Amino acid sequence: MNLRINSEYGTLKAVLMHRPGREIDRLTPYNKDFLLFEDVPYLEALQQEHDVFSNLIKSSTGATVYQLRELLIRVLYDREILLKLVKDSLKRSGLVHLAEEILERYSTAECAAILTSGLKVHELRRKYPNLDAGELLEYAFLITPCPNLYFQRDPMALTPSGIIFSSMKMEGRQREADLLRTIFENHPDFKELIHPIYPSNGQQNPPSIEGGDVIVLSHEAVAIGNSERTDEKAIYQVAKALLAEGTVKRVYEVHLPEKRNYMHLDTVFTILDENLVLTYPDAMNAVLKTSCYTLKEIQDDKVHIRREVLKESLLTVLEREISHLEVLATADGNPDYSMREQWFDGANVFAIGPRRVISYNRNIHTNRALRNMGVEVLEIPSSELSRGLGGPRCMTMPLSRARV
Numbered sequence: 197m198n199l200r201i202n203s204e205y206g207t208l209k210a211v212l213m214h215r216p217g218r219e220i221d222r223l224t225p226y227n228k229d230f231l232l233f234e235d236v237p238y239l240e241a242l243q244q245e246h247d248v249f250s251n252l253i254k255s256s257t258g259a260t261v262y263q264l265r266e267l268l269i270r271v272l273y274d275r276e277i278l279l280k281l282v283k284d285s286l287k288r289s290g291l292v293h294l295a296e297e298i299l300e301r302y303s304t305a306e307c308a309a310i311l312t313s314g315l316k317v318h319e320l321r322r323k324y325p326n327l328d329a330g331e332l333l334e335y336a337f338l339i340t341p342c343p344n345l346y347f348q349r350d351p352m353a354l355t356p357s358g359i360i361f362s363s364m365k366m367e368g369r370q371r372e373a374d375l376l377r378t379i380f381e382n383h384p385d386f387k388e389l390i391h392p393i394y395p396s397n398g399q400q401n402p403p404s405i406e407g408g409d410v411i412v413l414s415h416e417a418v419a420i421g422n423s424e425r426t427d428e429k430a431i432y433q434v435a436k437a438l439l440a441e442g443t444v445k446r447v448y449e450v451h452l453p454e455k456r457n458y459m460h461l462d463t464v465f466t467i468l469d470e471n472l473v474l475t476y477p478d479a480m481n482a483v484l485k486t487s488c489y490t491l492k493e494i495q496d497d498k499v500h501i502r503r504e505v506l507k508e509s510l511l512t513v514l515e516r517e518i519s520h521l522e523v524l525a526t527a528d529g530n531p532d533y534s535m536r537e538q539w540f541d542g543a544n545v546f547a548i549g550p551r552r553v554i555s556y557n558r559n560i561h562t563n564r565a566l567r568n569m570g571v572e573v574l575e576i577p578s579s580e581l582s583r584g585l586g587g588p589r590c591m592t593m594p595l596s597r598a599r600v
């Protein structure tokens with residue numbers, strides 16, 4: 197495994213996922229908007245759906261499925277790492293000084309659970325009766341939960357040249373990227389393999405970018421959504437790093453309308469094979485501005501890149517990069533269902549191999565259209581998983597795929 201990905205559809209060999217846990221039970225009608233959920237899911241059912249998904253990946257591909265929880269616990273045995281993460285997670289409540297108290301009272305596995313599912317004042321008080329939580333009410337969070345952690349696609353991204361550690365835009369998700377970065381920089385299975393390309397060394401508060409906006413179009417081209425979540429400045433820096441490395445020759449910046457259901461580039465299209473793309477047609481037409489970055493020169497170790505603004509639709513860009521492109525629309529473009537199914541991530545299927553995908557069972561018109569195109573569609577239940585507004589691609593972080 198070299199932690200580089202050169203396609204979206206090479207047969208899957210290893211993937212990182214997160215089985216949702218108690219963090220989901222922290223959602224209420226009052227905090228769900230801050231935590232970016234459409235509704236308040238039923239945890240047990242959501243876990244069952246997620247188990248079907250991860251088991252299907254194993255049985256259909258034989259791929260290794262890494263679970264975030266296990267990787268996290270492994271790195272947290274280093275007390276310094278644990279202390280830093282707990283301190284950082286207390287910054288929002290302004291009670292960083294409680295970090296040592298927490299470490300004294302909870303085991304490493306319990307600390308891992310706190311880091312993912314948060315900690316309330318009254319919970320810590322049970323172990324620490326003299327707790328002074330300042331202004332915070334008993335049911336307030338000292339540490340906010342990470343209910344979006346099952347969307348493993350977003351806290352990082354793998355490219356043909358190396359790894360991007362996300363800098364997440366929304367406050368409700370920012371801690372996720374810290375957890376992932378800590379794991380990959382410290383876990384013995386990964387730390388020697390990573391080649392970070394973003395953020396640059398020591399960069400404080402890097403501009404935001406999220407993994408769902410990064411799509412590998414081919415060995416030579418990467419598309420990055422300029423979206424609600426990913427800033428132009430981050431795309432520029434990533435483009436520079438990718439182009440300097442040499443493998444990638446073109447980086448496209450795709451300007452997405454800032455709409456909830458277009459939140460990341462992978463909510464509007466996914467690649468299923470060397471020439472087959474599944475898209476939400478409305479978004480293809482709504483994207484009329486793309487830019488293409490290429491390498492100008494490297495002089496005295498300084499990388500200079502060129503940006504060409506293309507007045508082209510996303511479709512034209514895809515046609516340019518993918519020869520003999522076939523485009524399939526969600527619900528086959530049926531206006532009665534296309535928008536409905538895209539809302540539940542119809543375009544966000546997970547390719548486990550060329551023309552083999554995992555898709556939500558609720559997107560019946562899209563699944564039928566895929567099968568009519570000769571795509572093997574494996575379905576997973578989706579009543580609860582979809583309440584977080586992310587689909588099968590969003591829930592997976594492929595770490596290794598067969599080269600195509």
Ligand SMILES: NC(=O)NCCC[C@H](N)C(=O)O
Nearest residue numbers: 232347408460584585586590
């Ligand atoms: N790549 C993706 O589109 N991920 C879905 C993320 C959903 C999550 N509730 C969010 O709003 O960030």
